Amino acid sequence: MSVEQPIKADSWTVAGRTFSSRLIIGTGKYKSLEENAAALKASGAQIVTVAVRRVNISDPSQPMLTDFIDPKKVTYLPNTAGCFTADEAIRTLRLAREAGGWNLVKLEVLGEARTLYPDMRETLKACQVLVAEGFEPMVYCVDDPIAAKQLEEAGAVAIMPLGAPIGSGLGIQNRVTIRLIVEGAGVPVLVDAGVGTASDAAVAMELGCDGVLMNTAIAEAKDPVLMARAMKAAVEAGRLAYLAGRMQKRRYADPSSPLAGLI
Amino acid sequence: MSLDDTLGIRVNGEHRRVNGGITITEMLNELGLDPHRVAVERNLAVVERSKFTEMMVEDGDDYEIVHFVGGG
Numbered sequence: 010m011s012v013e014q015p016i017k018a019d020s021w022t023v024a025g026r027t028f029s030s031r032l033i034i035g036t037g038k039y040k041s042l043e044e045n046a047a048a049l050k051a052s053g054a055q056i057v058t059v060a061v062r063r064v065n066i067s068d069p070s071q072p073m074l075t076d077f078i079d080p081k082k083v084t085y086l087p088n089t090a091g092c093f094t095a096d097e098a099i100r101t102l103r104l105a106r107e108a109g110g111w112n113l114v115k116l117e118v119l120g121e122a123r124t125l126y127p128d129m130r131e132t133l134k135a136c137q138v139l140v141a142e143g144f145e146p147m148v149y150c151v152d153d154p155i156a157a158k159q160l161e162e163a164g165a166v167a168i169m170p171l172g173a174p175i176g177s178g179l180g181i182q183n184r185v186t187i188r189l190i191v192e193g194a195g196v197p198v199l200v201d202a203g204v205g206t207a208s209d210a211a212v213a214m215e216l217g218c219d220g221v222l223m224n225t226a227i228a229e230a231k232d233p234v235l236m237a238r239a240m241k242a243a244v245e246a247g248r249l250a251y252l253a254g255r256m257q258k259r260r261y262a263d264p265s266s267p268l269a270g271l272i
Numbered sequence: 273m274s275l276d277d278t279l280g281i282r283v284n285g286e287h288r289r290v291n292g293g294i295t296i297t298e299m300l301n302e303l304g305l306d307p308h309r310v311a312v313e314r315n316l317a318v319v320e321r322s323k324f325t326e327m328m329v330e331d332g333d334d335y336e337i338v339h340f341v342g343g344g
Contacts, residue, residue, distance in 0.1 A: 035344035045342060060343025061311075063284040063336065069304035074342055090343055103318045104338050108311035175344065224344035 019248060021219045023197050024113055024145040024166040026084070030055045031214070032244045033086065033199065035224025039233065042077040048227055049078060052237035056084040058115055058222065060091070061105045080109065086147070088115040093128070095135035102139060102146075114139070115169070117149035125175040125202075129156050133163055140164030149201050152186040154193050167196050169222060172213060173203025176225045180209040184216055191217040207236075207243035214247025215255070279331040292331075296324040300337070310339045 020029045033056040039045035049057060057078060065071055078085075087105030089098040095118060102114045118135055120128035127150055139146045140163060147167035148160050157168045170190055173179035180203060181187060191198045197219035204210050204223040213221045221244055230236035278289045283303065290299055296319060300307045312319045313336040319327060 036342035037344040039342065042342070058344060059340040061338050062341045062343075064305060064310055064339050066283055066286065066303050066305075066337070073309065074340055075309060080340075085340060087340065088343055100313075100316075104311040104313055104336070105340075107318050107321060108309075108339060 019252075021197055023147065023219075026113065028055045028084075030241075030244075031220035031248060032210075032240055033058065033220060033222040034227055034237070034240075035222070036060075036074060036078065037224050038228035042072055042074060044233055045074075045228075046077040048233045048237040049083065050237075051234045051241065052227065053241045054083075056086050058086045058088045058090075058224070061087055061089075061101050061108065084113070085109055085111075086113060086115050089117050089135075091119070092117065093119050093131075095131040095138065098131075098135045099138050102144060103142075106144070112143055112145045113166070114144055114146055115149065116146040116165075127151055127171070129153075133159055136160055136163045136165055147199070152183050152190065154186060154189040157190045157198075158193060161194060161196055165196065167199060167219075168194050169199045169201035171202040172200045172209065173205075175202040177203055178205030178226055178229075179203055180205050181212050181216075184212065187213070187218065188216050204240075207239040210240050210243040211247035211250070214244055215250050217251055220244070279329060279333075281329060281332070282334045284335070284337055290329060294329050296327050296329060299329050299335075300324070303337075305337065310337050312337055 020027050021031060030053045032052055032054045034052050034054045035058045036045055089101045092098040092101055098116055098118050105114060116135055118128050118131040120126045129151055136146055136148055145166045147169055148165040149169045150156050150160055152170040160168055172181035199220040199222055200213035200218050201222040204226045210221045227233050227236050277292045279292050281288055281290060297307050307324050315334050
């Protein structure tokens, strides 16, 4: 790219919907709905994940998420977090579709409470049923290139491998498997879970991911709104670095100044 | 059906009594809920929102009423 050329507008598309922001944020763990809305604004995210839960029938006048984050302006991505079987996840998303009126959902079936690692057998089963029912599932999964392929074959509209356990903030533990998933995928790949700080998000993007999903890294920062801004910048920086193509690594030094003409 | 024409139903796991002859929309209103902001499952089957105004609440029905909340 020559220096005169403007940088082309960058966007990504999932299930026919195009977004300019490659950052998806969660809406859990914030101190208040106000803080959540402010972090969303600072992040520039166009998609938020939401959970489906029972209404509080003893106090129906409680403030609602939809009062602070307008589902007409921001894409709500209903998530099945907390589901440990395919049947629970399917039941939850059937209700989510009725509550929201759209088919784009995030499927997540967990295997155990300690690690919150995905149960791929149940996840794959749920994915097949949901696709048959007309859903467009973006699917949380292990960072396993074969599992990713199987999900794509089952009709997943996006593959969302974990970088590290949910809520751990440990950063991307296996860059090799994330890169292999990106190289093999015909649908968008988004790192989901494990991001702790801005550099982790940049790494995900530098590996060629189409986006990053995070919740705790922003919500549990000392200043969530400032961290949301940092994440926006990191995702953009990582994406640009990926497009620019990084230099080759060398084992030893290579001087930047010419050796010829030394006095 | 009890002697006073009320129905015994379960809503989100809690036992409730409501008046007989009401629709799902009327039940939601009675609970103080906006029918446009919730999804309803009746006896494990999702009820389409367009059916809220016509589907009658029956004695022994088991309802799950959900909405979107903050989550990861």
